[in-house]
Amino acid sequence: MNIDEIRAADKRLEGHVRRTPLLNSPALDKIAGKRVFLKAENLQHTGSFKFRGGWAAISALPKDTKGVLAYSSGNHAQGVANAAQHFGLPAVIIMPSDAPLTKINNTKALGAEVIVYSRESEDRDQIGAQIAAQRKLTLIKPFDNADVIAGQGTCGLEIAAQAKEAGIDEADVLVCCGGGGFVSGIALALEADAPKMRVRPVEPVGFDDVIRSLAAGKRLSNTSTTGSLCDAIISPCPGEMTFPIMSRLLHSGITVSDETCLRTMALAFTHLKVVLEPGGAIALAAALFHNKGLGDTIIATASGGNVDAPMFARALETLD
Amino acid sequence: MNIDEIRAADKRLEGHVRRTPLLNSPALDKIAGKRVFLKAENLQHTGSFKFRGGWAAISALPKDTKGVLAYSSGNHAQGVANAAQHFGLPAVIIMPSDAPLTKINNTKALGAEVIVYSRESEDRDQIGAQIAAQRKLTLIKPFDNADVIAGQGTCGLEIAAQAKEAGIDEADVLVCCGGGGFVSGIALALEADAPKMRVRPVEPVGFDDVIRSLAAGKRLSNTSTTGSLCDAIISPCPGEMTFPIMSRLLHSGITVSDETCLRTMALAFTHLKVVLEPGGAIALAAALFHNKGLGDTIIATASGGNVDAPMFARALETLD
CATH class of the missing domain: 3.40.50.1100 (Rossmann fold)
Structure with a gap:
């Protein structure tokens, strides 16, 4: 896998993919104590990256x-x-x-x-x-497929370009992580186009197979694949193709509880006017509530917004 | 008021305003029986245009x-x-x-x-x-101020540019309407940059002062300014500055009930992953449910997304 495959995928997607916005809000910056941007892939066609x-x-x-x-x-x-x-x-x-x-x-x-x-x-x-x-x-495997990883990587090309437009050349880029296709593609794209970015995986507490695998230097499995609200980003273990890419390029990861994801969905509703699903909110949740040791600027990806109304109503109940 | 004032406002806004996306979804096109795009100004800084x-x-x-x-x-x-x-x-x-x-x-x-x-x-x-x-x-009056109208008109410049990028040169452009600042600015911008667009005001049923005024050829008032969920777009009567612009440039308008606005908020949640306030959903509601006599392509503006959680939860209850 290399950057040429991502640029080739970008050409195939041209005219079809939506260039999703980088959103921010003074209220969220205040909560985080840092500058926080959300790459809103929930606004992508089909509601996810x-x-x-x-x-x-x-x-x-x-x-x-x-x-x-x-x-x-x-x-x-x-x-x-x-x-x-x-x-x-x-x-x-x-x-x-x-x-x-x-x-x-x-x-x-x-x-x-x-x-x-x-x-x-x-x-x-x-x-x-x-x-x-x-x-x-x-x-068509969800992450162990070079074309799929290249496609997800096109989001990284956009992040690099949009960060540059916003005058940002250094940031922690937090990515919602299941099997690792999204974070691998983004890391490859940023390695080429924005090498000062630090890409970090974010996973649900108790379902941190990627973070544990990166620490151990070998692919470890989750003990369960049920019991998290973050349905979109629970996979049994890191991918065969994604693991070497993640091992080479990722910085240390962050885990987030379901409760914090729900609260973050409500904050994104209030301050950014977007709909996030629980797993889609996890990187923003890490940016807001688990950002110790990160730099002054964080770019969090919102992987998706496909959430049922009762779950969203439950998230809104976390507002004061 | 002319296009030069809008272009001057656009210069002052450069680097500060967010270029909000034009969103669409096959599911909404199916409901409307036409191509529908949403200019998502709810994603603007402060949550509205x-x-x-x-x-x-x-x-x-x-x-x-x-x-x-x-x-x-x-x-x-x-x-x-x-x-x-x-x-x-x-x-x-x-x-x-x-x-x-x-x-x-x-x-x-x-x-x-x-x-x-x-x-x-x-x-x-x-x-x-x-x-x-x-x-x-x-x-700083909300609509009877030339600089305010020019500022709102910058959204029209974006609509013209984004429609061109999407290959659209002719469409009905539906605009949420209170005192008429937004619709006047957009109509002036499109007159210059996309003259085949037909700009139409959309108002709540029972609060259609602009539509009645345009029909009568003189400024008429609403009989009440309370009793609608669309708080953002209820004003006593058309503006002094906006009325002549609207009279010259607008095509016939559409009225929408509160219930239809709530249902549309839920559809925007499901299919576009955005948060709309009731008044902010009214133009999309007209595009989906009151589009008889309009052309094949509709661009609806989403004026804002500043809605309290209980009202949003009420909108979600309209889903099957």
Whole structure:
């Protein structure tokens, strides 16, 4: 993986991807005691950065591709379904039974066939591989796919350009982290275009497989993949392709509780007027409430905004 | 008023204003049966387009200005308070007692002194004039001020540029309308930069003073200024300065009920991941649910997102 693959993905995405804004607010700066910017990928098409990876991967497939298959709690699902629809390919998406209804409905609305599995008792990789073989579908993995990582990296190119426009050349860049596709792509892009940035993964307390793996120097698993509100960023362990990239480029990470994510969703509602899902708020939460030892300027990514109304109402209840 | 004043305001705003995105979603297009874009001024600094007018007006004041005064239900208040703070001027804001708490708190947080009055029994113009005289403050009217209209017009310059980038040269541009500052500024900008656009005011049912005035050819008043959820866009009657501009440039308007605004807030939450206040959702509501007779492409402005959590939760309850 190198920067050329990200620039090639950027060309394929041109005219289709939305250049999401870098948002900020004096009230949030005051809470953090530092300058905080939010890269609002929740405003991306399909409501998350996964649009980028889905498009980058599907636009690079050979012409004789019969269809695609993906497993996802919902954001990768929508990214893949959206791109498949655009390129005229059938899409089958394997989703966990506890995925937010918003994500399941939106994936279906994008023309995909959705198959539901149990996160606790079934292995999504096995189910996916079996159906892919039966129907001759191409599996689009959520992070262990070079084109997907390159697509997510295009967000890093934008961060570098927007930071430059705002006069920022040095900052801590906090990235919501599941399997590591987003943070790997961003780290590769910033290595090339904004080398003074320090990229750090942010994970839910108790689901910090990437942070523990980076400390141990080997891939470690989470003990559970259920029990967090941050459904979008819970994966069993760091990816095979993403782990070496993360090992080489990432600075130390930060963990955040579900409660702090909910409170941050409410603050983003009040001060930035955007809708974040719990996992999508985790990097901003770290910027606001766990920023000791970081520099004066923080850029936090908002990975997605696909949250059901009852969960959002619950977040709003954390306001004084 | 002419386009040169808008371009001059645009220069003064450069580097300070946020170029807000033009958002869209296949799900909303399906509801409307047309292509719908939202100019997301709720993502502007201070959570509304009023940042533009406040900045444009205060940046044009003479150097010996002692301070500023404004009357506003909250969005103009924050725009003025923010610019006054930046330029080091004291600000007094006269706000109605039924203004959303979010707006009152945010205005205070921007360093302004807030004075509350009763919308039903007191005359805000009279109160404002009196305090301005006593303290030698310069009154920044919310719409009957050429610099304010020019500032709001900078949003129209962006709409013209963004529509061009998206390949759109003809559309109905629906604008949330109170006293008419926003719609007048946008109409002047589009007359110059995108003359095939049809600009239309959108008002709450029962508070359609602008639409009735345009039909009658003279300024008519609302019978009440309370009783709508759309607090931000209720004003007694069209402005003296804005009415001739609106008469010359606007196409016929649309009225929308409070219920439809709430439902639209929920749809913007689900499909665009943005927070709209009731009045801020009214143009999008018209685009989705009252678009008969309009062309194939609609650009709706989102004027603001300063809404209290309980009202937003009420909007979310309209989802199926």
